[in-house]
Structures are given as structure tokens and as C-alpha cells.
Amino acid sequence: METELSKQLGIEHAVFGFTPFPAVAAAISRAGGLGVLGAVRYTAPDALERDLEWMQQHTGGKPYGLDVVMPAKKVEGVxxxxxxxxxxxxxxxxxxxxxxxxxxxxxxxxxxxxWRVTGWMEQVARSQLDVAFDYPIRLLANALGSPPPDVVERARGRGVLTAALAGSAKHARRHAEAGIDVVVAQGCEAGGHTGEIATMVLTPEVVDAVDPLPVLAAGGIGSGAQIAAGLALGAQGVWLGSIWLTTTEADxxxxxxxxxxxxxxxxxxxxxxxxxxxxxxxxxxxxxxxxxxxxxxxxxxxxxxxxxxxxxxxxxxxxxxxxxxxxxxxxxxxxxTSERSVREVFDDLTRGFERAVDRINRIAGRS
Amino acid sequence: METELSKQLGIEHAVFGFTPFPAVAAAISRAGGLGVLGAVRYTAPDALERDLEWMQQHTGGKPYGLDVVMPAKKVEGVxxxxxxxxxxxxxxxxxxxxxxxxxxxxxxxxxxxxWRVTGWMEQVARSQLDVAFDYPIRLLANALGSPPPDVVERARGRGVLTAALAGSAKHARRHAEAGIDVVVAQGCEAGGHTGEIATMVLTPEVVDAVDPLPVLAAGGIGSGAQIAAGLALGAQGVWLGSIWLTTTEADxxxxxxxxxxxxxxxxxxxxxxxxxxxxxxxxxxxxxxxxxxxxxxxxxxxxxxxxxxxxxxxxxxxxxxxxxxxxxxxxxxxxxTSERSVREVFDDLTRGFERAVDRINRIAGRS
Incomplete structure (x- = not known):
């Protein structure tokens, strides 16, 4: 499962796994996807540093990413x-x-x-970044709006791709204007913050809106068939969050x-x-x-x-x-419906993807 | 774009087009899909008869279907x-x-x-059926719940496949138990009556729930890439309604x-x-x-x-x-975003489907 973006990141499969658990993120990276660690839980920079250090030792040299929450609106001195x-x-x-x-x-x-509100505040996100840039993260995602220009600049200077979530074509265009490298089109069926437009409709709209930027399809994806659907819609990869919550590595x-x-x-x-x-x-x-x-x-x-x-x-x-x-x-x-290891889930995704491709080729009369 | 179901119906492409306009339905059938005429607007049986007669003369011998609204709950003598x-x-x-x-x-x-409420009442739907069964319709869809057992029986006796819309796996199972031949899994992004589950999630759930019955994916489908996505999710065809509203044949x-x-x-x-x-x-x-x-x-x-x-x-x-x-x-x-003929829309769908298949094959490393 290879796209321009997966090649650029050096991952085997264009599957991006968002998770707040380092053990899950590391296992996703080891399985051939890109594990993206959610940082919103870390209010103290040293806790994040400890977990990134752990990731570094447990990803077997495979690439991984970090997801921060940096609100677009700056709240000074509050x-x-x-x-x-x-x-x-x-x-x-x-x-x-x-x-x-x-x-x-x-x-x-x-x-x-x-959980404290401070994890959502810019100064905390910035101290997280100071820690994160000491580690060879390959992707820096922002869950809420576009990151500030200096952060985008800093990431680019270190060869870190930036990503941002969008629930509409309008948000996606704003990210593109802010210099973001990858847009995550998150449909209304997704867990967490979402808009009202479903993945089936949103993905191709965002692909068209930010072309030629790569787009990841997110929302409603938890099987190989759903991955095939997301990629058929024009995405260069898929972004999965919920599916990892019931893995044995999740805590x-x-x-x-x-x-x-x-x-x-x-x-x-x-x-x-x-x-x-x-x-x-x-x-x-x-x-x-x-x-x-x-x-x-x-x-x-x-x-x-x-x-x-x-x-x-x-x-x-x-x-x-x-x-x-x-x-x-x-x-x-x-x-x-059952607790499985990240590896089992991941293998199920890639096998299911191959079956879906077989199926679509039969329907298209190409096999 | 051929599946077991499209072969059974004798259509070239597994694209089902729902529309209240006979001119649109006939054009969809001529283009190689299955035009399905929505009957809810017809309160007088002779108006339906006139339009089915017109369909018969303008589909060039291609198959077509009818969609009635027959509420599951019987309201006697009201x-x-x-x-x-x-x-x-x-x-x-x-x-x-x-x-x-x-x-x-x-x-x-x-x-x-x-528009009168009577179009939603069983006696009206039944008089519509008396007319419809005089014509060689190939599919009889029910927009609201499962049709009554005697209607399913009557359709089967005449070689007419029955279909029913479902917004959840539970509804779909109920249709299967009622002897329905085809389930239309309609996601929350669809026009008209919908549940809350998006097509991306609903389609594979319904496919699993009613296996081996064929499922059509509906909701959010208006391009060839979206058709490919729907078929990748396990559907044996796609059901499109909204996209025809701005065709030149629509009235x-x-x-x-x-x-x-x-x-x-x-x-x-x-x-x-x-x-x-x-x-x-x-x-x-x-x-x-x-x-x-x-x-x-x-x-x-x-x-x-x-x-x-x-x-x-x-x-x-x-x-x-x-x-x-x-x-x-x-x-x-x-x-x-523009008025086009049904033929233009349809050709765009089939071309887009082929491009999406090319794309998915490149990603899967099969081309």
C-alpha cells in the first residue's frame, strides 16, 4: 500500500495510526504504518520526553509522528x-x-x-514541541486548526512534515495557505472533534481543494475494505484512531x-x-x-x-x-468486538485491503 | 462495472438511479444503469400508468424499476x-x-x-402496484420498511426483485427476514430519510448482516471515485438519487x-x-x-x-x-455545480470509476 506520501515518509503502508498510547504508536510503526502519538495528555514536558525516549527505543528504527493541540487563536497571558x-x-x-x-x-x-485544560494552551504545546524536535519525528500533526507560521517553518527546517485536520474544504484550504504539508480530511463518523460532512463526501472535496497536497482520509476507517474506499476517494493514505483503543497494547x-x-x-x-x-x-x-x-x-x-x-x-x-x-x-x-494486538489488527487491515482490491478488479473486469 | 446482481438484472453497470422523473429514469436505463422511478408523487393510478407507458417506450428495451412507499405499519380504515x-x-x-x-x-x-399524504398510504401503494405489475419492471423498491409478505410473494412470482432501504444493520436483517432480494444501505449523508450512520461504516455492516444477499451502497455517491469506494466496501452496486436532480432531463x-x-x-x-x-x-x-x-x-x-x-x-x-x-x-x-444531461453524468461516473480503479491498483502495486 504505497503512495507518494508513504514513500516520502519511508513507511511500508500508507496507514497512519493516531493514539495517545506510546506502546500502540510504536507497534503501529513497527507493523509498517506511521504511529502518531497524541500529546494532549502530556502537561509536563518531562513526561512527553520520557515517552518519546521510550518510542525511540521501541519503534525498531521505523518512523513515527506526534500530534499536538495548538489552537489557532492565540490566548496571551491567560x-x-x-x-x-x-x-x-x-x-x-x-x-x-x-x-x-x-x-x-x-x-x-x-x-x-x-486531564487539565493547559494541554490545550499554546505555551504547553510549544514546550511539547521543544521536546519533540529533539527526537527524529517525521510528522507533526495539529488537531485543532493550522499551527502558527513559525512552527511550520521550524518543522520544515528539520525535515518534519506538518499535518492538520480539516472537517470541510474551507478549513483544508486554510491549512494549505498556512503552508501545511498534509491535510487529514476527517469525516463526521470519526471519533473526536468532527464536522458534519461524511468521509465519503469530504475526502474528494478536500483532495480537490488542496491539490496537489496529499490528503489522508479519516473517519469510519477500521477495515481493509474501508482503507480501499478511502484511497479510491483520492486520499494518499488513511488516518485511523478509534480502532486501536481496544488493542492489547492500549492502556x-x-x-x-x-x-x-x-x-x-x-x-x-x-x-x-x-x-x-x-x-x-x-x-x-x-x-x-x-x-x-x-x-x-x-x-x-x-x-x-x-x-x-x-x-x-x-x-x-x-x-x-x-x-x-x-x-x-x-x-x-x-x-x-475483540481485543487483539496492534499487529493482528494491522495485518487484518492489509489483508482486507488486498481482498478489496481483488474485488474491485473483478467488478471492473480486470481479473 | 459488473456484479452478480447487475448480471441478474441484465444491466451493463451496477449503477441504480432513483428519481421521481420518468425522463431521468429512462435515460439512466438507456445509459446502462437501472433507472428506478419514484412513485410517491402519483396519487392517481392512471398518472402512474401513463408515465410507465412512456418509460416503456423510451428505455429502448432496457430494464427499469419502481420505488413505492409502503409503510411497514398497516393503518386500516383511516x-x-x-x-x-x-x-x-x-x-x-x-x-x-x-x-x-x-x-x-x-x-x-x-x-x-x-403532494398529498395519501401517496404514503398502503391502499394507494397497492393500487400503484396493480398498475406496475402490468409493466415489465425488474426491481420493486420500498423506501420505508419492508413491503408486506404478499407483495414480496407477488413480485417473486413475476420475476421482479424486491429491494428495501436500511439505515442500520438491524433494519437490514429485518428486510432479509421479510424475504427481500436486495438491501439498499443508505448512509446519513444521503438525501431523504436517513439514519445516523455514515455510508463508510454502514455499508460493510449491512453486507455482513445480510450475507449472501446483495447490498447497494447509497449516500454520498455522486462520482466514479465514490462508486469505487462503495463497491470496495462490499456492495454489489450503488444507488444514486441526488445527482440526477440537476440533470437537464429533471423537471x-x-x-x-x-x-x-x-x-x-x-x-x-x-x-x-x-x-x-x-x-x-x-x-x-x-x-x-x-x-x-x-x-x-x-x-x-x-x-x-x-x-x-x-x-x-x-x-x-x-x-x-x-x-x-x-x-x-x-x-x-x-x-x-452545472446542469448536464443524464448521459454526461453517467459517462462521467463510469470514466471516474475506471480512473479510481487505476489509482487503487497503482497503490496496491498491481500496475
Whole structure:
């Protein structure tokens, strides 16, 4: 599965695997794809450094990438306390009441919430970059808008390709103007932040919009047939995130969540603002229902919502509160029905791709 | 573009074109696909008979099909007046006020609304079938649920394949149990009634769910690359509806609507209950916004909503009231940027398919 882009990156298969887990990212790279480590969880640069060091030792010399969250809009001199002060008391009460309704215990004294809003702030992303550029990353992706011009410049100077996610042709053109090397066209069926346009429609639109830049198809891809479909649509590769969540190398910190993912069908996700304030596809839970309920206070805009719910999400995850327990995941969750190693998943993808190519050739009368 | 199903139907290309316009359906069949005429507009059997007679004379002996709307739930002895009586006065007032706000004139005295709820009622669909079975239709599709067992039986006796639309694997399995021959997996990006699962995810799920029954991929398909993607996903053909709306053979009765379709982007549709009471993708307009507004009365359930808005839609269309003017259409509306003949569109589809196959073979290292 070879395209201009995969050749440029020196990978065997044009399969890009996004994951927050170093062990998964490294296994994807070893299997012949490009493992892309999501950095949003790292608020301390030394934690990122430790994990990149680990990646370096476990990718067998294969290329890998990093995904940061660097918001397009610069927020100068704003502290977390400033942002905290913007949250209405009624919303805090709603969080308390919802947690109480489901009997979610408090965190033990001294235990901080895992996820902090700071991971979304530019200064944090920049300190992550200072660390990352010390490692031979081959791709730097930005999950939210285009990275600033100096970052694009810095990456280019080091031979690192830059990528950015787009949910519409308009966003994709903006990335192209910002000098991005690769656009990830992320359809509405994808996990995490998405627009409303499906991969089937979005991919060729983005390909046309940024031609000759390479495009990766993302959203709804978790099998070899879906990879073939994404590539048929004009993509130079595919970007998969959800499918790795139930691999044996993934570390969700919750068996209950893994079981929930394995049991969920394609209709069990929802595009909700409950998590970050921007629409993101995730498991539909009593928690997302509460925030999406027209009778409730509704989610706050980014970054307020993320800050508001950070501690609550840590508690829900720690105590595995069944009805509230969720995670960002795409509609292909319906295909994730057993725990397998990254290698098994990857081999299944490449074999399925070959079968889909056989099939399409038979239909086209070429075999 | 040949599959088991296309061979069984005796068509050159596994492209199924759904359209309410006989001239479009006939042109699709002549071009080598299967034109499927939508019958919901025909409330009088003689109008359907006249158009099928016309089809018979203009398809050049090529096969064609018919699409009826036969609700799964039987409503015995209910008249249109009974249904009318169930509509709350507040909803009637909202219709009047919304039309007044945009200055939509009344219909001239004696001019009836074109669309009636009766087209959705079983007795009408059955009288349509009595007519249709006199013609050599090759496929009988049902747009809403599985057709009743006796209809499936009757079709089988005459060598007519039956098809039904499904928005989930569960619906698809129900169709298979009802003895349907072909399942149309319709993704959320499609025009008209849709579920929430995208074509990329839905197609392989439905293929697996009803194996070995043939599946058509529908939703988001308006180019040869999208056809290749649909077939790579395991479908035995593709079902296209929206793309024909701006062909020169289509008769939308409104130049303003044609212009609106040609100008719309993929982000200009919405899945709304405004039209029929069930979620259907359509152009987003001030009319859909009014019904989707949480501050408004909201749409009534099917069939009440269709009956409630029938006259209003006739008025909006007749007087081409720009902000309110809409039609069911899928996200591929963004690709419909010029009026072309059905033949031009069809040739573009088959050429694009061949290019996509070339492309996928290059990526797979087979050329």
C-alpha cells in the first residue's frame, strides 16, 4: 500500500495510526504504518520526553509522528485561574448534581484530576514541541486548526512534515495557505472533534481543494475494505484512531470502559459538545445525554467546558461509573468486538485491503 | 462495472438511479444503469400508468424499476380526514405565521396542493402496484420498511426483485427476514430519510448482516471515485438519487430551486423532521430552521407533518420563495455545480470509476 506520501515518509503502508498510547504508536510503526502519538495528555514536558525516549527505543528504527493541540487563536497571558473564573456557578452545580445522581465518589485527598485544560494552551504545546524536535519525528500533526507560521517553518527546517485536520474544504484550504504539508480530511463518523460532512463526501472535496497536497482520509476507517474506499476517494493514505483503543497494547485504565467499547454498536456514539465544548464524537452515555438535554444548562464553549468537566471525568473513570463512562470514539466502534494486538489488527487491515482490491478488479473486469 | 446482481438484472453497470422523473429514469436505463422511478408523487393510478407507458417506450428495451412507499405499519380504515383531525391548531398557526412572515401568497382558488399524504398510504401503494405489475419492471423498491409478505410473494412470482432501504444493520436483517432480494444501505449523508450512520461504516455492516444477499451502497455517491469506494466496501452496486436532480432531463418545476441546488455546498444540508416527521436530509432553509428551532412547536410525527405542510410546500415552490425553498438532497449537492444531461453524468461516473480503479491498483502495486 504505497503512495507518494508513504514513500516520502519511508513507511511500508500508507496507514497512519493516531493514539495517545506510546506502546500502540510504536507497534503501529513497527507493523509498517506511521504511529502518531497524541500529546494532549502530556502537561509536563518531562513526561512527553520520557515517552518519546521510550518510542525511540521501541519503534525498531521505523518512523513515527506526534500530534499536538495548538489552537489557532492565540490566548496571551491567560492563566487557568482566569478561565476558571469564567465558568457560571449554575454549570458547576449541574456537574455536582449529575455526579451525585449517579453516586460518583470524590477523588481521594491530594489526587488531582488527570486531564487539565493547559494541554490545550499554546505555551504547553510549544514546550511539547521543544521536546519533540529533539527526537527524529517525521510528522507533526495539529488537531485543532493550522499551527502558527513559525512552527511550520521550524518543522520544515528539520525535515518534519506538518499535518492538520480539516472537517470541510474551507478549513483544508486554510491549512494549505498556512503552508501545511498534509491535510487529514476527517469525516463526521470519526471519533473526536468532527464536522458534519461524511468521509465519503469530504475526502474528494478536500483532495480537490488542496491539490496537489496529499490528503489522508479519516473517519469510519477500521477495515481493509474501508482503507480501499478511502484511497479510491483520492486520499494518499488513511488516518485511523478509534480502532486501536481496544488493542492489547492500549492502556485505557478501565476494564469497564474496554468492555463498553467492545459491546458498543455503530449507533452508540453521538456528536456532542459535552467533552470540550466543540462537537466531538464519543460514546453516547448518561453524561452526554445530560449535557445534550435541551432542559439542562448545555455545554460551555471551549476551553471552558473541558476545564469544567475535567475533575468529573477523572472521577467517572476512576470509579468506573457505568452509565456515565465514555470516551471519544468513531462509528467504527461497532467493528471493535475483540481485543487483539496492534499487529493482528494491522495485518487484518492489509489483508482486507488486498481482498478489496481483488474485488474491485473483478467488478471492473480486470481479473 | 459488473456484479452478480447487475448480471441478474441484465444491466451493463451496477449503477441504480432513483428519481421521481420518468425522463431521468429512462435515460439512466438507456445509459446502462437501472433507472428506478419514484412513485410517491402519483396519487392517481392512471398518472402512474401513463408515465410507465412512456418509460416503456423510451428505455429502448432496457430494464427499469419502481420505488413505492409502503409503510411497514398497516393503518386500516383511516381516512385523510381522520389524520387531519389529529393536527394540533398551534401547529397550523405556526405554518400560517411562517408563510406570512416570508410573504408567501395563497394558492389560486381551486388549485390543490400537489403532494398529498395519501401517496404514503398502503391502499394507494397497492393500487400503484396493480398498475406496475402490468409493466415489465425488474426491481420493486420500498423506501420505508419492508413491503408486506404478499407483495414480496407477488413480485417473486413475476420475476421482479424486491429491494428495501436500511439505515442500520438491524433494519437490514429485518428486510432479509421479510424475504427481500436486495438491501439498499443508505448512509446519513444521503438525501431523504436517513439514519445516523455514515455510508463508510454502514455499508460493510449491512453486507455482513445480510450475507449472501446483495447490498447497494447509497449516500454520498455522486462520482466514479465514490462508486469505487462503495463497491470496495462490499456492495454489489450503488444507488444514486441526488445527482440526477440537476440533470437537464429533471423537471423540478422551479428554476430558482435548480439554481439553489447548483450553488449549495456539501455543508448546506440538514437532517430534519420538517418534511415528513421522520429525519430526512434536505437543503437547509429558513423553513427547516423554523421547524428545528427549539423555541418553535417542532415537527409532528409521520404522517401528520407531511399532511400539515403539504399545501405550504406547494405554495413555497409555486411562488419560489427563496429563503424557504428546499428539497430532499444529500451532501453530494456540493458536487452538483452545472446542469448536464443524464448521459454526461453517467459517462462521467463510469470514466471516474475506471480512473479510481487505476489509482487503487497503482497503490496496491498491481500496475
Amino acid at each position: 492563566t487557568e485561574a482566569d478561565v476558571e473564573a469564567m465558568i457560571p456557578p449554575g454549570h458547576r452545580r449541574f456537574v455536582r448534581e449529575t455526579l451525585a445522581k449517579y453516586g460518583v465518589p470524590e477523588l481521594p485527598e491530594g489526587e488531582a484530576s488527570g 485505557l485504565h478501565s476494564r469497564a470502559l474496554t468492555r463498553k467499547l467492545l459491546a458498543a454498536g455503530s449507533g452508540d456514539t453521538v456528536r456532542s459538545r459535552a467533552l470540550t465544548g466543540k462537537p466531538a464524537r464519543q460514546l453516547r452515555t448518561a453524561w452526554t445525554d445530560a449535557w445534550d438535554d435541551p432542559g439542562g444548562p448545555g455545554a460551555l464553549p471551549m476551553p471552558l467546558q473541558g476545564l469544567l468537566v475535567a475533575e468529573a471525568l477523572s472521577r467517572i473513570q476512576k470509579y468506573e461509573t457505568g452509565p456515565l463512562l465514555g470516551t471519544p470514539v468513531g462509528q467504527i466502534v461497532g467493528r471493535m | 381516512t385523510e380526514a381522520d389524520v387531519e383531525a389529529m393536527i394540533p391548531p398551534g401547529h397550523r398557526r405556526f405554518v400560517r405565521e411562517t408563510l406570512a412572515k416570508y410573504g408567501v401568497p395563497e394558492l389560486p382558488e381551486g388549485e390543490a396542493s400537489g 423540478l418545476h422551479s428554476r430558482a430551486l435548480t439554481r439553489k441546488l447548483l450553488a449549495a455546498g456539501s455543508g448546506d444540508t440538514v437532517r430534519s423532521r420538517a418534511l415528513t416527521g421522520k429525519p430526512a436530509r434536505q437543503l437547509r432553509t429558513a423553513w427547516t430552521d423554523a421547524w428545528d428551532d427549539p423555541g418553535g412547536p417542532g415537527a409532528l410525527p409521520m404522517p401528520l407533518q407531511g399532511l400539515l405542510v403539504a399545501e405550504a410546500l406547494s405554495r413555497i415552490q409555486k411562488y419560489e420563495t427563496g429563503p424557504l425553498l428546499g428539497t430532499p438532497v444529500g451532501q453530494i449537492v456540493g458536487r452538483m
